Amino acid sequence: MISEIPAGLILVAAGFLLPLVPPALRGVLGITAPALAFAQLVWIGSGYRLDVEAFGVTLALVRTDALSLAFGYVFTIAALLNGIYSWQAHRGVEQPAALIYAGSALAAIFAGDLLSLFVFWELSAVASALVIWAGGSSRAYRAGMRYLLVQLASGMLLAAGAALRYTETGSLAFDFIGLASPGGLLLIVAFGIKCAFPLLHNWLQDAYPEASATGTVVLSAFTTKIGIYALARGFPGEEGLIYVGAAMAVFPIFFAVIENDLRRVLAYSLNNQLGFMVVGIGLGTELGLNGAVAHAFADILFKGLLFMSMGAVLLRAGSVKATDLGGLYKSMPLTTILCIVGAASISAFPLFSGFVTKSMIMTSAAQEGYTLIWALLLFASAGVFHHAGIKIPFFAFFAHDSGIRCKEAPPHMLIAMALAAALCIGIGVYPAALYAILPLPVSYEPYTASHVLAQLQLLIFSALAFSWLMRNGIYPPELRSVNLDTDWLYRRLGLRLAAGADAVLHALFAACRDAAGVLGRAGQSALERFHGSQGVFARTWPSSAMALGIMLMLLAFLLSYYFA
Amino acid sequence: MSWLDHPENVARLYRGLWVFGGLLVLADLVVHRHAETAFDGWFGFYGLYGFVACVALVLAAKLLRRVVMRREDYYDQ
Numbered sequence: 001m002i003s004e005i006p007a008g009l010i011l012v013a014a015g016f017l018l019p020l021v022p023p024a025l026r027g028v029l030g031i032t033a034p035a036l037a038f039a040q041l042v043w044i045g046s047g048y049r050l051d052v053e054a055f056g057v058t059l060a061l062v063r064t065d066a067l068s069l070a071f072g073y074v075f076t077i078a079a080l081l082n083g084i085y086s087w088q089a090h091r092g093v094e095q096p097a098a099l100i101y102a103g104s105a106l107a108a109i110f111a112g113d114l115l116s117l118f119v120f121w122e123l124s125a126v127a128s129a130l131v132i133w134a135g136g137s138s139r140a141y142r143a144g145m146r147y148l149l150v151q152l153a154s155g156m157l158l159a160a161g162a163a164l165r166y167t168e169t170g171s172l173a174f175d176f177i178g179l180a181s182p183g184g185l186l187l188i189v190a191f192g193i194k195c196a197f198p199l200l201h202n203w204l205q206d207a208y209p210e211a212s213a214t215g216t217v218v219l220s221a222f223t224t225k226i227g228i229y230a231l232a233r234g235f236p237g238e239e240g241l242i243y244v245g246a247a248m249a250v251f252p253i254f255f256a257v258i259e260n261d262l263r264r265v266l267a268y269s270l271n272n273q274l275g276f277m278v279v280g281i282g283l284g285t286e287l288g289l290n291g292a293v294a295h296a297f298a299d300i301l302f303k304g305l306l307f308m309s310m311g312a313v314l315l316r317a318g319s320v321k322a323t324d325l326g327g328l329y330k331s332m333p334l335t336t337i338l339c340i341v342g343a344a345s346i347s348a349f350p351l352f353s354g355f356v357t358k359s360m361i362m363t364s365a366a367q368e369g370y371t372l373i374w375a376l377l378l379f380a381s382a383g384v385f386h387h388a389g390i391k392i393p394f395f396a397f398f399a400h401d402s403g404i405r406c407k408e409a410p411p412h413m414l415i416a417m418a419l420a421a422a423l424c425i426g427i428g429v430y431p432a433a434l435y436a437i438l439p440l441p442v443s444y445e446p447y448t449a450s451h452v453l454a455q456l457q458l459l460i461f462s463a464l465a466f467s468w469l470m471r472n473g474i475y476p477p478e479l480r481s482v483n484l485d486t487d488w489l490y491r492r493l494g495l496r497l498a499a500g501a502d503a504v505l506h507a508l509f510a511a512c513r514d515a516a517g518v519l520g521r522a523g524q525s526a527l528e529r530f531h532g533s534q535g536v537f538a539r540t541w542p543s544s545a546m547a548l549g550i551m552l553m554l555l556a557f558l559l560s561y562y563f564a
Numbered sequence: 565m566s567w568l569d570h571p572e573n574v575a576r577l578y579r580g581l582w583v584f585g586g587l588l589v590l591a592d593l594v595v596h597r598h599a600e601t602a603f604d605g606w607f608g609f610y611g612l613y614g615f616v617a618c619v620a621l622v623l624a625a626k627l628l629r630r631v632v633m634r635r636e637d638y639y640d641q
Contacts, residue, residue: 254621254625255625255628255632257622258625258626258628258629258632258633329568362600366601367600371602378617379617382613382614382617382618386621386622398568401569449595450596450598453591453592453595454604454609454610456588457592457608457610457614458610458611458613459614460581460584460588461585461612461613462614462615464581464582464585465614465617465619465622466618468619469618475622476622476625476626479633481636482634482635482639483628483632484632484634485632491639492639
């Protein structure tokens with residue numbers, strides 16, 4: 001019976017139900033619903049389909065295969081971790097919205113046609129905007145509004161692309177699309193917005209850090225990974241993606257180095273990790289595609305862990321700005337250790353998850369002869385360790401002692417972080433478990449002496465570079481600041497253009513009003529002249545003048561009668 | 565005062581890291597690294613690349629700051 005309900009809709013239903021159950025039970029529902037969805041996915045397994053008739057077409061509401069299941073598993077795990085992490089946060093709209101968001105993201109993954117995909121794409125966009133707004137500040141409100149506009153634009157492109165495909169091919173099926181097929185370009189841009197392609201990326205860094213301590217954690221898992229999944233389904237082997245992905249992996253790390261808000265640093269680092277996945281999809285090889293999926297799986301866990309640790313810092317210390325923090329390892333030793341596990345995982349230290357997933361993509365790039373791309377990814381790998389692996393734990397927990405003495409993170413947050421950390425290490429130590437659920441058979445061995453040594457050299461010398469720059473005063477100091485990114489185009493330039501257009505329209509309107517005034521006054525004075533009290537038509541004439549006038553008219557009539 | 569509050573301990577850690585890095589580079593002599601590209605088989609390649617990449621990253625980011633950095637309340641005005 002339960003297998004007939006799409007897993008995503010279990011979470012969506014739980015989200016709508018959440019405000020109706022007593023507060024004491026909400027935490028339990030927030031955990032059991034994802035657990036149930038996970039169990040259901042394990043139960044139905046691969047090759048399951050659920051078709052429904054709607055709008056005169058057959059919609060594939062659920063279609064499970066290895067690709068969608070891999071994302072489905074990790075989505076339900078992320079929703080479960082989020083349920084534990086936000087155990088005590090059951091106030092207001094955030095938790096219901098988070099469950100609906102997770103559920104619609106899960107349903108989007110299993111959608112077998114573009115119309116169902118579109119419906120859940122939009123539902124997840126609206127629900128995630130609610131999560132951002134639940135942050136509560138006016139900054140969160142404005143950032144959420146900008147975020148929603150971008151997400152809805154992606155949905156519109158998806159709808160347009162799907163419509164074009166339907167009219168051209170008569171099919172809505174969501175399988176391989178390719179750039180050359182009808183609607184391909186629209187769809188790749190729609191997916192690219194979600195994946196945070198360069199220049200389409202800034203909604204991510206703009207909005208995520210404005211959500212609450214718990215909200216950012218749930219946001220980090222889903223939206224971008226729906227994009228990665230859709231790209232892997234629709235555009236594997238599209239060569240352009242290799243270059244797009246490499247650019248994505250490289251440019252955010254420069255911003256991450258100079259960013260002061262540590263959750264925004266993580267948002268840039270998320271963008272950079274997505275770049276690796278996009279390269280893997282672009283390569284389209286067995287190793288590249290598997291690597292992209294494996295890295296998405298690992299990233300949801302380690303990035304979730306890092307965002308959770310920063311959420312705990314925000315909760316306890318009241319800030320996640322590097323300028324405010326430092327020395328927190330004394331107050332929050334467990335959070336410090338768990339954050340370092342996340343940092344080691346994203347940095348791809350041997351025995352941690354990133355080591356066994358990211359290397360698949362890089363090896364594939366090297367094997368396919370993309371040496372420059374490989375070198376860029378290696379640069380990005382060193383950069384990841386630098387800004388996410390070192391900067392995050394260093395400035396939050398070590399650096400100079402800020403004097404902040406706070407409580408350790410609450411138990412439910414520690415449990416969620418510990419579970420995420422266990423999964424990060426579990427994948428790193430026993431990668432075969434993850435490799436077994438990848439879309440294609442895996443014949444890759446991450447643990448060779450050569451690979452371990454190369455990676456350790458890269459990381460230790462990156463750490464040495466950081467320490468050397470720090471000790472010699474070259475490292476840029478943390479400063480209270482904002483850094484302009486593409487959001488400047490609409491937050492400032494767009495605003496100025498709008499203000500300029502407003503001024504021009506105002507001037508135009510004023511000119512029209514003045515011209516109308518002049519014309520009106522001229523007309524009025526003309527009327528006054530002829531019809532006014534002193535006007536020619538308003539004068540009183542003597543009756544003899546009237547008699548003379550009539551006589552002249554009769555005379556003219558008589559004359560014309562005789563001569564005519 | 566904890567152990568890390570003493571600058572001499574931090575200096576010890578720093579020196580220890582250099583020693584560890586040096587050992588890793590020397591390990592290139594013992595472990596045969598099978599190269600994935602034309603140049604990553606060179607002696608000490610990954611160590612050098614990691615160090616140079618990070619220094620270049622930080623110096624470039626400092627330049628980037630001159631272009632993009634604004635006051636914290638820039639967008640709030």
